[in-house]
Amino acid sequence: ADAEDSAQALRLQQLLDDKTKPPGSLGRIEQLAQQLGLILASEAPVLQAPQMLVCAADHGLAAQGVSAFPQEVTRQMVENFLAGGAAVSVLARQHGIALTVVDCGVAHDFGGDRPGLRVRKAAPGTADASLGPAMRAAECAQAIAHGMDLVRELPGNALLLGEMGIANTSAATLLTARLTGHEVAACTGSGTGLVGPALAHKLRVLQSVYLRHADARTPLAALAAFGGLEIATLVGVLLQGARERRVLVVDGFITTAAVLVAQALAPAVRGYCVFSHLSGERGHAIALAHLGVRPLLDLGLRLGEGSGAALAWPLLQSASLLLREMASFAGAGVSKRGELAV
């Protein structure tokens, strides 16, 4: 059995159709229940010990003025995550999701692991991609290996993917353009809030970086060329998470860029991914269309951190509970459609 097992999919659909409701009337929640049953290879899937991984890193390209916020905000937000004051902190607490922040390459020394923090640094930030590759191949491989190791250390059967990194919409934009074949301009958005001339400047910088690395065409070459360390770590998380049959809850634009890379390396990854929301960031719809998937929520979120994944989490719990706990027509003594009308 795998996430594409068609016989198991049919059994799950029959179970859902026998629940006390008109067939299909729970809409995409039924598809979600089916997917969870396939991933966890169970007709009564139970989500256990969900883990939110917020992968944080800095980007050398920030020096080119592609973000509305200064680079030190990456470090400051890591402290905010740990102190419990960030959006993802509040949402993870609400839903009983364990939150682990990973320093994948923040330009700051946190002094080693702390409760809630894992320091897994392949480098203290990427190099400026406008001057050369963001990562050396060895750094990129190490960041991916860190992601795989992190998953091996975590309990549970569901991972929620988050990220933080000033300028990381730039890296995600470049990866999305390269891996989907769309124009950089079509994939470039406001990030944390650029408008007018500042947004035009970001686009010019990204077009120039894109051309500079025209030869970085394989998924791994593009990842190394454009960055970032947090995206590479997330690629490792996705690859290992799928291998272990965990449910992978994808957040927004940056985490979806990691899926583009991981799926290009291992196509089975996509079947383990639940796409939580459509981001307000422009390139996200392009990345999702390339993957042929439709996310659960469309709320104009554009924060990242894993906030959209956390907001969607109760829908996954609902889907698994409905599959497990709803009565069947026979069990509840409810007439099926048309029984008396015949």
Add this chain to the structure above:
Amino acid sequence: ADAEDSAQALRLQQLLDDKTKPPGSLGRIEQLAQQLGLILASEAPVLQAPQMLVCAADHGLAAQGVSAFPQEVTRQMVENFLAGGAAVSVLARQHGIALTVVDCGVAHDFGGDRPGLRVRKAAPGTADASLGPAMRAAECAQAIAHGMDLVRELPGNALLLGEMGIANTSAATLLTARLTGHEVAACTGSGTGLVGPALAHKLRVLQSVYLRHADARTPLAALAAFGGLEIATLVGVLLQGARERRVLVVDGFITTAAVLVAQALAPAVRGYCVFSHLSGERGHAIALAHLGVRPLLDLGLRLGEGSGAALAWPLLQSASLLLREMASFAGAGVSKRGELAV
């Protein structure tokens, strides 16, 4: 202060803008937080003791073959709600929402109140609207009064609205057409799953009923003409809930038809309503557009019962928690945008 207080709205927006995130980056969750703050007249709104009311009743029009399910399913589903096996039962349990089923006019004698069941019957089902008015004016008024009384008896500051009644998409369709001015054909959908000739038959019946009651043009006259008893009870719930400044979580097509009536009677009602989802039932988008509102979820749900309201409930909790618990830029020592760039 009321749900439209513009000074309070501005204060809430300033609070949200000072949270550690780019302005507006939580999208519609920010608007939801603002609405909850306005309804509950608080800059730190706390949702307390949420109550799901599933209003159930039968429809005489069911005799005309407008539903895919036999009328006895209304009674059977009431037992299923009480036994905990229906979708809304599972979802209410998941989220700690108290569930009360109201017999507003089921064609069955449940023998009085039971744990989780309130018998508030203005009549044992409506009359067949193809032959005359579904309700007498006095029955309609009594059903509304029952809804108001129910709210007075319930604790908490949030009500989730659900319903059950074989053939009640027909009543909702007729109400939506009459109160929005759209064609019956544009408002008619598959309900529990009619297709082809059965759907064409439903449409012919509804067009005939619509013309028969061409003179029922005021909200209350239309409600009495088309039914049903559960919709009238929900109108009372909405009117009293708004008066008591409770958050009113609207489910799908049938509960939105109740909002159309209530809002026509008391325009302030709309400000207290959170629209949980866009139903797959055809007329729902028309009703929502008439009200000028956009729901939170779009998952192709078409079950009713309050299932969509329950699925959206954690988003309301998230919105209030983010407003209360997220750190401010100053409090968390995070740099605001552009501070270092100037």
